[in-house]
Amino acid sequence: MDLDANRSLIVAALARIPGGDRAALQTVYRLTSGKLFGVALRILGERTEAEDVLQETYVTVWQKASAFDATRASPMSWLIAIARNRAIDRLRAAGRNRHMASIETAADIVDPAPGADSALEESEANAKLHICLDTLAERERTALRATFFDGNTYEELAARACVPLGTMKSTIRRALIKLKACLDQ
Amino acid sequence: MSDIHHDSGPTADELIAAEYALGVLSGAERTTAEQRLAREPAFARLVAAWEARLAPLVAEIDEVSPPPEVWDRIAAALSVRRETRSGLWSSLAFWRGFGLVSALAVGCLALVVYFGAPYRGEPLVAAIDGGGHHHFVAMVDAKRGTIAVAPAAFSADASRVPELWLIPSDGKPRPLGILRADRTVTIAVPDDLAALAVSNTVLAVSLEPPGGSSTGQPTGPVIATGKLTNL
Numbered sequence: 001m002d003l004d005a006n007r008s009l010i011v012a013a014l015a016r017i018p019g020g021d022r023a024a025l026q027t028v029y030r031l032t033s034g035k036l037f038g039v040a041l042r043i044l045g046e047r048t049e050a051e052d053v054l055q056e057t058y059v060t061v062w063q064k065a066s067a068f069d070a071t072r073a074s075p076m077s078w079l080i081a082i083a084r085n086r087a088i089d090r091l092r093a094a095g096r097n098r099h100m101a102s103i104e105t106a107a108d109i110v111d112p113a114p115g116a117d118s119a120l121e122e123s124e125a126n127a128k129l130h131i132c133l134d135t136l137a138e139r140e141r142t143a144l145r146a147t148f149f150d151g152n153t154y155e156e157l158a159a160r161a162c163v164p165l166g167t168m169k170s171t172i173r174r175a176l177i178k179l180k181a182c183l184d185q
Numbered sequence: 186m187s188d189i190h191h192d193s194g195p196t197a198d199e200l201i202a203a204e205y206a207l208g209v210l211s212g213a214e215r216t217t218a219e220q221r222l223a224r225e226p227a228f229a230r231l232v233a234a235w236e237a238r239l240a241p242l243v244a245e246i247d248e249v250s251p252p253p254e255v256w257d258r259i260a261a262a263l264s265v266r267r268e269t270r271s272g273l274w275s276s277l278a279f280w281r282g283f284g285l286v287s288a289l290a291v292g293c294l295a296l297v298v299y300f301g302a303p304y305r306g307e308p309l310v311a312a313i314d315g316g317g318h319h320h321f322v323a324m325v326d327a328k329r330g331t332i333a334v335a336p337a338a339f340s341a342d343a344s345r346v347p348e349l350w351l352i353p354s355d356g357k358p359r360p361l362g363i364l365r366a367d368r369t370v371t372i373a374v375p376d377d378l379a380a381l382a383v384s385n386t387v388l389a390v391s392l393e394p395p396g397g398s399s400t401g402q403p404t405g406p407v408i409a410t411g412k413l414t415n416l
Contacts, residue, residue: 009312009322012414022263023412027312029256030320030337034248037255042246051255058259073233077240081206081233088208092215126241144207148242153211176203177195183238 006031010075017065025062032076033058036083043087043151053090057083088151132182140175143168199231206235308415311388312337315409321347321364323388325413330379332361335369345392345405352389352410353381363397364390386413 010031016024036057040050060082068078133141139161146152146160158168195203204210205218221228309325313334323334334349347365349372350358359381362372374382389410391403398404 009310012310013312016414022260023312023314025259025263026256026314027411029259030312030314033251033255035243035246037251038246038249039243041249051251054251054255055258055262059262062259062263072230074237074240077233077237080240080243081236084208092211123244125237126244129238129241145242147207147209148239149246151208154209155211157209172204172207172209173200176200176207180195180199180203180238 007075011070014065014068014075015070017062025058028061028079029058032079035076036079039080039083040087042149043084043091049090050087053083053086056086060086084151091151128183132179135182136175136178140171140178143171144175144179147172198228202228202231203235206232206239309382309384309413311411311413313388313390313409313411315390320409321390323349323411323413325374325382327379327382330374330376331371332374332382333369333371334364336364336366339364339366346395346397347390347408348393348397348403350389350391350403351378351381352387354386358389358403360398360401382413384413384415387411388413
């Protein structure tokens, strides 16, 4: 589907949810659940838990849709953040240390072909983010990706990379600062 | 961290917002950030900006179709919460979940969902859902008197064809045409029906023999419905 139309449909449906329109939530679910399930599955690594997180995510969308402001945020960014936070909460609550393999494995996802993504409309933003990620030192980029995709804490990242906790904190924070400077240019 | 808290650098809040959005915080730090998010709009804006910066990374994650029962569980959770405007919505969701229903039921429910006033001049769209993965997206072009219907996740059945119906406030389905699973179909809407294609009018898709229903009414199962909405 045309990406602008897709975004418009999601925004229009989100706007109808605060009025109690379930069909609108179902529309949002139909257009976005594949991506959000992929995100939850990547962080949790287990289907049953990812399904629970997906359920929590859309119940949260139902409750919080009035807080979404289309003039300030992209609907996909908003939805992705909810799904990632629910997945991370579950990971933390379980106290599990998933993804504790060597940190290099966090980089094992290859970039998709351009246009391969149908749910995310920000292909331009995506291109810019990747350009900026490429400006980071490799250990910074690897640590950022391990956190984003695997939901690792500072402690887990430090253990995975075999460096002291303080070193890992500096690495991540420096990476975030450089990333913002590059993206805001 | 003295190397990053110099004068021209980001504020401490900016860094905490970035760390929270990235998901690297744990324990008390994460809890504190969540509490601030709820209380401090300025902090919430910093977090939202970081979420937007990082979100494009998910382009690297493949979409995975969740099993259909996840939606059923969400619908059930909403019923428990009783946050719907009308209990009748529940029956519509329930009915949709099964996807098989008589044309008569379509008519009755169409009366239920019709509470919008006619509105012309802006694009009207409808997501035609069937609980599972059968669905289309429709857009009405009032100026040209056409309706374009794109397959979203409809899977074809060799022996039957999807037929589109307009169900206005009287609840009586009017045939619009045969849809395709492999491409968008643009249908010229007859003038008398174009007047009925307004906000909150229901579109339904039924499965019919090749060539479409010969009776002028749906003969096969109604697999999906959706309301026209102004974009």
